[in-house]
Amino acid sequence: MSAAIVVVLAQAIAMVACLAIGHRSEPAVRVVAAGGAAVSWVAALAAAGPHVGDALASDGSYATVVTGAIPIEVALRVDALSAVMLVLATSVALAVQIYSVAYLHDDPRYPSYASIVSLFTAAMTLVVVADDLFVLLVGWEAMGICSYFLISHHWELPEARAGAVKAFLLTRMGDVGFLFGIFTLGSAAGSYRISDIEAGVASGDLHGHIVTVGALLLLCGVVGKSAQFPLHTWLPDAMPGPTPISALIHAATMVAAGVFLVARLYAVFSASQAAMTVLAIIASVTMLGAALFALAQDDLKRVLAWSTVSQLGYMFGGLAVGGYTAGIMHLLTHGAFKALLFLAAGVLAHGVGSTSLAAMGGLRRQLPVTFVTMTIGFAALAGVVPMAGFFTKDAILGAALDAAEHGGPSGTGSAWLVLVCGLLTVVVTAAYSFRAWLLVFFGKGPAGVQEGSWLMRGPLVVLAVLTAEGGVVVLAPGLLGETPRPGLVHAPIAILTTLLVLLSCALTYGEWWHLESGDPAVSLGRLRRPLAREFAVDEAYDIAFVRPVESAAALTVDTDRDVVAPYVFGSGAAAMLLGRLVRLSQTGRVQTYLTVVVLGVAAIAASAGVMAS
């Protein structure tokens, strides 16, 4: 337990120290930021060690806050799930901090940036080890504000400002539901501690519609945080942030927190078939829709952003059909390959000066390290055997097949939906990954592009090794301490998806070759425009929410001026007093009059007192 506290505190201290040092010494900031992340990482390994593959949890409550109702307990818990999440979060954070030293070398905003990244990691690790829902909420929302500040890092750009505000507001929209979900479950269980709520569900004290309502409300926050339909639009717009931040947000914090939460409260979610069905539907719609959007994008980072949304859909789909271990493992492998892809995209952006796919091409010779590592990353994303993503995606689809045949927590119908959408998404994912890979590294492109420094290449190589070898996690089905240990390898699914990937890549390659190194997306034809515009969901939200709020805001000002003020002033004697007073005030005798008013009040008091006595 104490190691878990060190994980959080080391980052929190690094945050304060970075801010305190500021511009006085940027080298010192670099040392503190990377050092804090390293200390956290070591402590995370120490905290995780005893718990990996172990179903037992260690927990402790350190303080109690009275509220007048159910108390809030400052309670922490480390179990197998928090163990693997701690390692994932701190590893990616460490890679990002090291990479950022080079990536933001000449950035005057580096000290505040490093500080917020530290706070971000502290918040995520707090979420991971929290055993009280309010403690978890503190970390949960702190991540929201950190992502806001980091996305708006380049605040001179209008799209960075807009993207940051959008990210915060959409996630907060979900978080209001999340808070009410905490109220619902906490009041029903008589405690806000996650372990008590789980115990309540296990003993049957917590059951029926209260669990469904609570789970669905929590799901609002999850959908917001993990950018699932219908709150999915913020994540692609968060791309103006520095690229290492995208790696952090997409791989190990923020969006991962939503998946983690469902896993953390899995007992609650799986006790409600309605909630799991809703989750399965959201996941299916999101995984396929986002993959299609990714296919039509012209910006590399936007392709990667939609791919994250889509991959998160896989994880939620896996959790919804009962593939608990499969879902979490996909979160782990995705963490590795998505961090790799974003950091590699950062090298490209650094070298080319743009993230537009049109500005790239033929870069395989100039950027050999990036080419090899990013190829591994794309292969993992597409689910090419034997990369990490292949095995974990296979495990999810296998779980969906199981649930479709034998029933699962979300029911068979929704399991079929997850399975079918999952297989379709395999095809689309392979297509957009292959397309992006071709457009970046083949064909014609810019000359004189330089590879990043070793500080940038180092994390790429480490992550590439993890991505290539990470698939072996499926050989350890007991990693999360789940019993009975689920079989994670499904040969029929594996063969089917491999064929689908081959088919999809062949079609994409054919189109590319046919167009003489042109963009295969043109073959989408009339579908391309609506997909690139992402089905105009943003425009619809604008009409449905933003504009009405703006009108209402203007209306309140008018109401105050034309309705409330005259109504208040115009009521009865007050109006007469005021009228006279305003006239008097213009003759400068207002003080006299006010004295009279106050004395009058006192006189009323006195006479009323005499009457009453």
Place this chain on the structure above:
Amino acid sequence: MTILLLVVIGVPALGALALALAPRVGDQLAAEWGVLVSAGALAGTVVLALGFDRGDSGRMQFVTDVSWIAPINVRGHFGIDGISLPLLLLTALLSVLCFVSLLRNAPSCGGTRGLVVLLLLLETGVLGTFSALDLVLFFVFFETVLIPMWWVIADWGDPHDMPGNRRAATVFLLMTVTGSAVMLVGFLLVYAHTGTFDMVALAQRGGAGIPAVTQLVAALAIGLGLAVKTPMWPLHIWLPDAHAKAPTVGSVLLAGVLLKMGTYGFVRIWLPTVPDGVERLAPYLGAFGAIAVVYGALACLAQTDLKRLIAYSSVGHMGFVLLGISTLTTAGINGALFANVAHGLITGLLFFCVGGLKDRAGSSDFADLGRGLYERTPRLAGVVAFACVASLGLPGLAGFWGEMLSMLGAFDPGGALARGAFVTFMAVAGAGTILTAAYFLGLLRRLGQGLPSGPDLDDIRVDEVLTWSPLVALTVVFGLAPGLVLGLTNPAVQVLMGGGG
């Protein structure tokens, strides 16, 4: 020790008197005198807090109870419990910070001495309000605050708009005086049926002996008076002008402590004295509170003046406080009391920042302040960003816990209140938190971000660091350890609600 409470209340008034009578005092000396006197009061309050038996914060401590106007049984009854102590500390702290800020920011129109005298009087009024345990005594202190504040706004307000200051000050005074008169009628109704003005005794009676109809009328009268002060939507109309026109120290005290006199009155007097009437009115109070959250946020979205925006934000925050009180639950009332303190710290900080900007740029209009403050004055803008984030209710900072507990109270309201209605209020208030985030982020977007433009401004100064850092520190401390305040208020609220303790 019991005399110490009276000393704390009296010191600022005596200091004001001495300063008023002293011949030929310069501006600087007057401000220094203000710092000295208010620091004395703060020191006294801290000693009170240290001597306060925190294990028994539901009991009135440092009690003085002497006869004052015997024929109508008015008593000089003072004392503090866990409900009043945090507000007393907040008042003493904000007063000192205001005087420290006057050291370097003498009003451009001069007359620091007069301003210091008025602010000291005001401090006594507020401290007295929070310690009075007799309705008449409470009323006297409550009214004492008004006249100094009228002068502060009218004579030391926005130097570019003297007629506007007058108008704002007068509207403020008239509305609150009218409200107070109505409140006094309510007090007298209570007295007519109980024969006592003693707040502790009245709370213990719990409305016994007052007929239901009278309770309703008294609750309405007292509630209206307090609602004007708080202010409750739609009686808030005096607030934006008063805050926007007042000098920085005036805005800080107005938002930081004066508004709390209304909400404190709700908790201390309204709830326990006429509970039957309260129970019938509570749903309306809750509804007005929830509307205020949304209405205040919408109004903020449309503001073009920074100071007015912060002023309007108080309407929404006070909406949360009223919602918490209206739930008639211990959690909701604890939340209201916590939100009081948090709002005092955070909005006090915001008004200090905005005041600093207004002094520098000569205006608080967004158009005049320019953009890109993150680059032009990075440290000052950092504090503004911190205060905005705290004010929008981020968990982990002080602004969150009070609002959360208010909504938690509404989730499961007390007494015979209709749950459906209160859950609706909770949902409306929840939607309001999204709008609140929207306007604060909008503020940062317009002011902090964007390509730098606008007048040359200095970054944060040493005196500003001194005055602002206690507020920043306490916002973090109470955000991470809300139990520091809740542990004090909870036993007292339980006594008040008759839940033992």
